[in-house]
Amino acid sequence: METIIKKDILTSIQNRVTIRQMSESDWIENHGSGTLRKNKRIGFTYRTQYLAERVAYEFGYGFQILPRSQVTFGDPISEENCSPLTEAGWHIERYMSLDIFGDYFEAKYINASFRDGSQHEGVGIIVRETSAAWIPSGHIVFSIITIFDPFKKIWNNAINPF
16 A cells, blocks of 8 residues: 545644644543543642643653743754764754744753752753643743763763654
8 A cells, every 4th residue: 555645734734723722621631641631530630740741742752841940041052973963953953844833942952950859951942932822821841852961971862852
């Protein structure tokens, strides 16, 4: 069997827009994990899990969301003969070029501090502006595509954030 070229792409794009604009409750019911649905139903505080799942679903599994106070960033610096940085640049460029929502992204060197006390730093992409109205004020969506290990002074392999 061969790949058939589909002529009507507007339906697919409209499906993505519908998902992007879903209410929190509708999104949880239609796209959230079973754990998220159950824990919401029985009274857990679930907002952190909801945001993590929705960001991964909407932007890609490599993306995360944190309060802005837990993330700092600056300009990334290119290095010669560094495959992880070369690949990170390729992923960032591809991600930016495939956006259908008019979101605004920037390549950055990112430092993120997580609730468990861990910290990650490296080159990635931040979502500077988005049409995703469900992102709470004071938060930032980002993906560290290649993590820098400051103890070993090495770059880890890049991940595809999609």
